[in-house]
Amino acid sequence: MLEVDVERRLGDFRVEARFRSDRGVTALFGRSGAGKTSIVNMVSGLLKPDRGRIAVDGHVLFDSAAGIDLPPWKRRLGYVFQEGRLFPHLTVRRNLLYGRRFAPAVARYLTMEQVVELLDLGALLRRRPHSLSGGEKQRVAVGRALLSSPRALLMDEPLASLDVLMKREILPYVERLDEMGIPILYVSHSLDEVSRLARNLVLVSAGRVAASGDVDEILNGLELWSPEDETETGTMLTTRVARHDAEAGITHLEFRGGELRVPLADIPEGVAVRVWIRARDVGVATEQPRGLSLRNVLRGTLVEVGREGADAGPVTEVGLRIGDTTLTALVTRGAVRELGLAPGQEVYALIKSANLDRRQLSLVAAMAGGPRSRV
């Protein structure tokens, strides 16, 4: 059991986190810059909290009230860094064995042989880090951390720097770590990884824990991502995955009123997907446009044109009704005058498909409670 209760100011940013992590993988999930790495660094001892308490299996590692602050080398927590941080002057074998001597003999729960087998490192032992692939480096980094027989394992986006193929190669190994029986804190902003690896989820947003608990409960019950998070105006569109065109690299999403084409997304057909379309990524045309590189052109009716006035800026919002949704577009006042845009008019909405990115899609797919996409 890993108990974390920390607070720390970092410039204007404030990190305040409180959660428990039982054995098995607990994901610290949130956007980049939400404070996840700071939290893990505080647990590891690399960053000192202003206030709080950290304990693992009853051993207090940090307690500001009691004046306890163990240095990292006395905490016995394994840390797998995003960039691996293997020692470049040592062979893989010596990298693996680096932390072993520091664990008391009675506390060691893994042998070199077991780690080599678990992570399939046999062929790499004599090599040096610079000759390893990204995935191999991370496997060695995991093995090195495990061989120090840590009381808990901290993993800070260990797969973030790997490409999709390498991730696929290394994920099964990470899944096996669950058998270790120690708490594993796994930092990620990828929902694919989280839903595949974690039992528990700690949702971090703007330096705070927004929610924590069982992965499935949270993913199904909580709105992780909402337009309120966006600082810009836009429209949330609820769609359904109609079909994939792998050859063209396109996924067709249908909704009442039309169809959206987005880059191929790894989501099963039939799953409900919500898509966020920023107002500034929507253009308006009064006639059916031709010879256009944009893939998404939707027919609709103009229902609203932003008010005129001295205080208004050079751009204005217009509302387009498409099916039963109203899409917001941002256009210049000059365009409104020149095109003579007025409510009731039939128009075409031009949407830059590039905005509907894959991560966003997989995120909303899971949030909508559909089957999880698997990488």
Add this chain to the structure above:
Amino acid sequence: MWSLSATEIEALRLSVHVAAWSTAAGLPLAVAAAHLLARRGFWGKEIVNALLHMPLVLPPVVTGYLLLLLLGRRGPVGAWLEQTFGLVFAFRWTGAVVAAAVVAFPLMVRPIRLSLEAVDPRLESAAATLGANRLWSWLTVTLPLSLPGIVVGAILGFTRSLGEFGATVTFVSNIPGETQTLSLAVYSALQVPGGEPGAMRLTVIIVLVTIVALVASEMLGRYVARKTRGYTADA
């Protein structure tokens, strides 16, 4: 003309002896100073840095004179050292070691500092999370990774010590068998009528020794770089 006199052989022996001691004594201090400058922030760091580099720009005669003032038998530090430890530097070969080490010091510190700065401190954090305390992670990670710079610093220090003249002659004078190193012997030979063949012999020796040292440094540097290959390839 090519057979060496006893004085000349003595000068060669003394030169190597002094340079070796100067390097051996100066290197740990140079590593410590380089570490402070590379990794620590402290008040007056710029002043310390400037002081360390002084011997590089000061005329060696001035450095020697300052050493004489400070470490001479009547100097504040010299007198104290003699009373407390019975240590005397003035007009002894040990004084020649001190003069050579002081002059060579900035040349040793610089490459070591640069290579220490090139070692990613995040590797030390990684070592710390694996259980290594600061000293151990420094010894097993930082030190080996900065070895190329340390080797370069040692060779530079050694060759600079070998050729030291001005500070040595000012601080410990020119005493055959005690403080007369090769460069001092060349100078002495040139002061005597008919001494030029002797000066030429010594000059050839100095050139040879210097070439050997530089070639050795180049080979050693490559060997060390190969040992820490991943690091140099990535950096």
